[in-house]
Amino acid sequence: MAALREMPWPAKIYFVLCIGAAGILLVWSGQAYDRLDWSSTLVLALLFLVCESVPTQLSVRQAAISVSFSAALAAVVLVGPEGAALVAATAVFSVRPGLPTHKRLFNGAQFLISGYAAGWVYTLAGGVPGLPRRTDFPEIILPYGAATFVFVALNFVLTALILALAEGVGKRQVPVPDVAQFLLSYLGYATFGLLIAGLWATVQSISAVLVLLPLFVARWAFGQYHAQHRSYEATIAALCQAVETKDWYTRGHCTRVSAAASMIAEEIGMGTERLHAIRYAGMLHDVGKLGVPTKVLQKEGFLTEEEFAAIQLHPMRGLEIVRGIGFLDEAFAGIMHHHERYDGRGYPMGLAGSEIPEFARIICVADAFDSMTSDRSYRKAKPQEEAVAELRKWSGTQFDPIMVGAFIRALDRDGWNPPASVPAPSGMPVVTAAKDHDDPTTPIQVVSDR
Amino acid sequence: MTSETRGIQGLDSGQLLLICAGGMLAVAGISHTAAVGLVDSQVAIGFGALIACGELARLTMPGNREVAPISTAAAFGYALLLYVGGDQAAHSALQVVAVMAVGMIAGGLPHLAVGRAPRLDALARRLICGSLLAFAFRPFADVLRPPPGGAWWVALLVMVLLIGVALAVDVVVAGLLRAEQVRTAFSVAVRDEARMAAPLGAAVSASGILLALALHSMELTALLAFAAPLLVTQVAFRKYAGIRATYLQTIRALARVTEVGGYVEPGHSRRVSRLAVAIGRDLGMAEPELLELEYAALMHDIGQLSLTDPIPGGATVLTDPEQARRIAELGAEVIRKTGVLNQVADIVRRQCDPLEERPPLASRIIRAANAYDDLVSGSTNRDRAAAALERMRLDGGTQYDPEVVEAMATVIDRLVPVNRL
Numbered sequence: 001m002a003a004l005r006e007m008p009w010p011a012k013i014y015f016v017l018c019i020g021a022a023g024i025l026l027v028w029s030g031q032a033y034d035r036l037d038w039s040s041t042l043v044l045a046l047l048f049l050v051c052e053s054v055p056t057q058l059s060v061r062q063a064a065i066s067v068s069f070s071a072a073l074a075a076v077v078l079v080g081p082e083g084a085a086l087v088a089a090t091a092v093f094s095v096r097p098g099l100p101t102h103k104r105l106f107n108g109a110q111f112l113i114s115g116y117a118a119g120w121v122y123t124l125a126g127g128v129p130g131l132p133r134r135t136d137f138p139e140i141i142l143p144y145g146a147a148t149f150v151f152v153a154l155n156f157v158l159t160a161l162i163l164a165l166a167e168g169v170g171k172r173q174v175p176v177p178d179v180a181q182f183l184l185s186y187l188g189y190a191t192f193g194l195l196i197a198g199l200w201a202t203v204q205s206i207s208a209v210l211v212l213l214p215l216f217v218a219r220w221a222f223g224q225y226h227a228q229h230r231s232y233e234a235t236i237a238a239l240c241q242a243v244e245t246k247d248w249y250t251r252g253h254c255t256r257v258s259a260a261a262s263m264i265a266e267e268i269g270m271g272t273e274r275l276h277a278i279r280y281a282g283m284l285h286d287v288g289k290l291g292v293p294t295k296v297l298q299k300e301g302f303l304t305e306e307e308f309a310a311i312q313l314h315p316m317r318g319l320e321i322v323r324g325i326g327f328l329d330e331a332f333a334g335i336m337h338h339h340e341r342y343d344g345r346g347y348p349m350g351l352a353g354s355e356i357p358e359f360a361r362i363i364c365v366a367d368a369f370d371s372m373t374s375d376r377s378y379r380k381a382k383p384q385e386e387a388v389a390e391l392r393k394w395s396g397t398q399f400d401p402i403m404v405g406a407f408i409r410a411l412d413r414d415g416w417n418p419p420a421s422v423p424a425p426s427g428m429p430v431v432t433a434a435k436d437h438d439d440p441t442t443p444i445q446v447v448s449d450r
Numbered sequence: 451m452t453s454e455t456r457g458i459q460g461l462d463s464g465q466l467l468l469i470c471a472g473g474m475l476a477v478a479g480i481s482h483t484a485a486v487g488l489v490d491s492q493v494a495i496g497f498g499a500l501i502a503c504g505e506l507a508r509l510t511m512p513g514n515r516e517v518a519p520i521s522t523a524a525a526f527g528y529a530l531l532l533y534v535g536g537d538q539a540a541h542s543a544l545q546v547v548a549v550m551a552v553g554m555i556a557g558g559l560p561h562l563a564v565g566r567a568p569r570l571d572a573l574a575r576r577l578i579c580g581s582l583l584a585f586a587f588r589p590f591a592d593v594l595r596p597p598p599g600g601a602w603w604v605a606l607l608v609m610v611l612l613i614g615v616a617l618a619v620d621v622v623v624a625g626l627l628r629a630e631q632v633r634t635a636f637s638v639a640v641r642d643e644a645r646m647a648a649p650l651g652a653a654v655s656a657s658g659i660l661l662a663l664a665l666h667s668m669e670l671t672a673l674l675a676f677a678a679p680l681l682v683t684q685v686a687f688r689k690y691a692g693i694r695a696t697y698l699q700t701i702r703a704l705a706r707v708t709e710v711g712g713y714v715e716p717g718h719s720r721r722v723s724r725l726a727v728a729i730g731r732d733l734g735m736a737e738p739e740l741l742e743l744e745y746a747a748l749m750h751d752i753g754q755l756s757l758t759d760p761i762p763g764g765a766t767v768l769t770d771p772e773q774a775r776r777i778a779e780l781g782a783e784v785i786r787k788t789g790v791l792n793q794v795a796d797i798v799r800r801q802c803d804p805l806e807e808r809p810p811l812a813s814r815i816i817r818a819a820n821a822y823d824d825l826v827s828g829s830t831n832r833d834r835a836a837a838a839l840e841r842m843r844l845d846g847g848t849q850y851d852p853e854v855v856e857a858m859a860t861v862i863d864r865l866v867p868v869n870r871l
Contacts, residue, residue, distance in 0.1 A: 134535065134667055191678055195664070198672070202663050203602050210663070213656035214679040217649050221686035228693045231790040232700070238787040239704045242755050287704070290711035290755075321706050325699040326692075 004102040011165035015106060018158065022109035025116050026089070029082035037130075041083045043205040045090045047071045051212070053095040067215055069151070069186065071208065072115055073193030076147045077140070078200055080129030081119025088115030110158040118151035131201045140194075148190040152183075240283050243290055247297065248432045249376050250286075252419055256374075258282035260366035260407070263414065267406040274330065278359055281331035285338050285363050288318030297433035302447040311437050311444065312347040315339055334359025338367060339437075343397045361400040365391065365407050368399070371438035375422040378434065378442070384416060394440055464630045465571040468623065472574025475581055479547030489541045493534050496670045498553040500524035500677060505557025507684060512694045513737065515624075515646060516572035519654050519684050520677055521557065525550045525580035526658025529587055530609050532595045533666040539591070546584035550577055571627065579620040586612050602663075609662070613655045621647050633864070634731040642737045653683045698744075705748035713754040715827055723747035725819040726812075728861040729854060733811065743812045746797035750816050753781025753798075774802045805851060814851040818842065818858055821850065835862055 007015070051068035068091070075087040092108030123129065127143030128136075192211050199207030240254040261282035265275055292314055296307045303311075319336045337351060337360035344352030356364075372387040382390070388408055395404040435444055461469070488494050504521025511517055529546045531539040554577065558568045587594075587609070594605040624647070625640030632639075657680040664676040705719040726747040730740050754777055782799030785791050800809040801816045809817075825838035839859050842850050 134669075137668060188678065188682065191675060195660075195676060195679075198668060199660070199663055202667050203606060206602075206606065207660075207663070210656045210660040211679055214653040214683045217653040218679075218683040218686040220649060221683065221690050225686060225690040225693055228690065228697060231788070232693055232697045234790050235697070235788040236700055236704075238784060238789075239701075239707075239752075241787065242752060242784040243704075243707055245756055287707055288710065290707050317710055321710060322700075322703050324703045326696050 004100075007166045011162060014162060014165055015102070018109045018113070018162075019105060022089070022112045025085060025112060029085055029116065032080070032082040036083055037079050040200070040204070041075070041079045041086055044071055044075045044078065044083070044208075045087045047205065047208050047212075048075070048087050049090045049094060052091050067189065067192075067212060067219075069189040070192040070196060070211070072111070073118070073144075073148055073151060073190055074196040074200070074208070075115070076119045076122050076151070077127070077129065077132060077144065077194070077197035081116045081123065083129075084119040085112045085116035088112050106162060110155065110162075113158065114151050114154040117154055118147040121150045122147035132197055133201075137198070144190075144194055148186075148193075152186050152190075236280065236283055240287065243287055249374065249422055250433070250436070251422070253370055253374065254283045254286060256370045256419065257285060257363065257366045260369055260416075261362050263410040264362045264365060264403055264407045267410040268402070274328065277328040277331040278334065278362060280327060281334040281359055282363055282366060284318065284322050284331075285335050285367065286314065286318065287321050288314040288316065288335075291317040297435065300434045302445045305446055308444060308446045312339075314437075316348055330357060330359045333357035334363050336360070338363040340364070341398045342400050346398075356400070361403050365399050365403045367438050368394075368440045369407065370419075371436055372441060373416075373418045375419075376436050376439065377432040381418065381421065382441075384411070384418065390441055398440055461571070462630050464627050468578070468627065469570045469574045472570075472577045475547055475577060476551035479544045479551055479581075482542075482544040483548035489545060490534065490539060492670060493531070493539065493665070494528075494541065494545065494549050496673050497524055497528040498549045498556070500673055501528075501550055501553030502557035505554050506560060508557075508561075509684070509688045509691055510695075511646060511650075511687070511691050513642075513646065516569045517650060517687075518557075518576060519650055519657075519687070520680055521554065522576055522580065523654045523657040523661060523677070523680050524553075525576070526583060526613060526655065527661025527665075529580060529584035530613075530659060530662035531665060532591060532605065532662065535665065535667075535669050536598070538595065539665075541588075543581070543584040543588035546588065547577070547581045550580050575620060575623060578623070579616050582619060583612055583616040586615070606659070609659050610655070613658065617647065617651045617655065632731055633728070635734050638734050638736055645737070650683070650687060653680060698741075701745055701748050705752070708751045708754055711755065713757070714751050717828055718823060719748050719751060721828060722750065722816065722819045722823050725822065725858070725861065725865075726815045728865070729815050729819060729857045730812070732857040732861055733815075733854070735811070739812070742793050742797065743815065745791065745794045746801075746812055747816050747819065749781060749785060749794070750798055750801055750820060751777070751781065752784050753777040753779065755784070756780040771802065778802045805848060811851075811854075814854050818850045818854045822858060822862075 004012075004015070048068050048071040051071055072084060072088045075084040079087070088111035089108045091111045092104050094104070094107075119129070122143045125143035125146045127140060127147070132140055192215070195211050196208045199210070203210075237255055241251065244250050244253060258279050259282075262275055262279045265278045270278065292310050296303065296310050299307065315336050315338060319332055322335060323332065334357060337349065337357055340346035340349065340351045340356045340360055341364075342353060342356070342361075344350050369387055369391060372382045372390060373384060375381045388411065391399060391404050391407070395401045435442070437444060501521045501524045504518045504524055507520060508516055508518035525546070528541075528549060529543075531541070533539060554573055558573070561568065590608070594608055596602050596605055621643045622640060624643040625636060628634070628643060629636045629639040657677065660679075661673065661676050664672050702720065702723075705723075708714045709716045709718065723744050727740055727744050730743045735743065757777070778799055778801050782795040785795040785798055797810060797812040797816065800807075800813040801820070803809040803813065805814070821842060822838050825841065826834045829835075839855070839862065842855050842858075843852075846852075
């Protein structure tokens, strides 16, 4: 949400309407306050406030959901619509430094409306607000489910509307898997809310602590996981770049191959786990190149069979280095076979067609494309169109046509950042290879010893 | 030390003692329950099933620590159970032990079927920890049980206290085992174990009490629902443990590129890191520091990648000090590019600093371990080891920290006799 002053007028009207509706609900529910269970309401409100102040990132993607949902839904069961509205309205006071007042107000108002509506639906569907008895289970599930649905739906719609009106967010479609994950985590929070309410009769607020403590620990662990994951990706990239410093012209090759490979993988619809794996495989595909003697790479003209064999060995060398890492097996296959050709004339095993592992077919395309669109000591970088034309030309002989097609579609949609032109090395002594084994337009020429 | 295979021979005396105690406890519990019969068999089966599920979903935390949070929470819950749906729960402590033992065996069988042998010491620790709680709590169950509608505060307080004691005992036992296993000081080991166990322990205790209380007002079917919060925790920890393991494996693997490139002798980085970590332990470093030390030791030669041609033989101890320092700087530069391993970069950068510039302990350890490995180059010959140590002692505290060299002598003395006849 932008600042209140800068919002377009429909957003302002919507904002005022929401606050107004919340105010009316607050006054309207005033008549029920004399029979409200104030002590429970107070404890629940406190709980809601604590949870709301610590947004819990439980799902993997951006959806920051707070555990406060559980507290609000428990309030629906325990203290009815009026109490739930009051509990949810405390979102206004949540401890989030830097949150402007109008956002606080709106947040409180939309929570109040959602809470009241959920409580109302709960009673409408046959639920009786108050401590649930043992005989209420499992019939309580129906009204509780209805209340949960209303709470989540209203909360989502009210928030999405203000975002759409104020900033135009929401024009881009939210991808479906994310929504599914979103709903699943809400379902989880709903369950926790029912657990809290179910135990309230025995130990009151302690039940909330017992339910939420594992969740807070989980939040901490997820945080640690994300931190480690980021750190891991940065480390693997830095180490691969260190390996590349050997050759002046191939700097950044591994990162770009990794990016291109994940573009193809995404296009053909790979799952998250495999996407991660192919990113790492793309990053590490050439680590074995360090085993190729520098003088072979620097040699101009024809190579002897022996020298070419040293180059052909690098995928196996790479595999040997990374074998100890607990990746998916597919990632290893991708590294080992990334120089196989679709027609079976590649190395190290001469596999053909669908015998070549999927990861290897993907990395192969990404590898050749980046090689062609980068500067080399013996030529300048080719423009993207020319490189695509080359991919098309060799599609079916060197490359898998499916992967080439997927890559071209992804390129058309997302574009590509070619590496900056590499200045010819000057001053300090650097290694520049005279040939690139990845370049399909300039195949390495081998003379037979015999 | 290097052997990863497990068997009776691979266990030290502390572990054996623990496993024997656990086994005897299990036998006592099962035979007693078999003799007197199962009280509230439905509840027992329910908790046993949950324990089995928890064992099935066990996970390995960093430092090769096996945990099974759901199983432990279920065991706690069963030990602390006072009411089941309004009726009094009257099972004895020995029945709790029996249910735990049977559940653990049942949950371990599928793992065994696919060839993953159980970690008997971890299993025994879980059993003993749960039993401890049961033996402490069950005899007073009748006293603590609040009348229907009565207040739970006293019972709750006792539950929290006893779980705290049981977990504390578990941490101390784990620390004792660890200290013996990896040869570190007991106090350091206990602190490491406590640091690792605290977050998961809090979640497990809360869920255990939750399970016990939930059955008071709800039926047995609620058991699964109440394990849900812990399931989320378990997923989070599994992911965390997974990435930690991959991280270490990756650095171990990529440290080998210097060997493949011919810059250092095969196995050099791995040997240096093993030696450095052993020295670090001997000098009382805690686990987070040890991890940084291990990363730095693995990557201490990474700066050589920036050299055009490998130094013949790769023996950095024999190259001139200026060049060695340059390699260290280049290596630190590479590591600093990760943006996250700044501490490690600093250790690598200062590995060649003379002692009067007061380099960090980790740098001093790496310097000594590196020099030692260069001098003996992977040989396990005792004479060669002694000669190398003598040479480093003769240096007299200008390049190598005498304290580190003495710790190294102790460590090597322990490592080398493997080949002695």
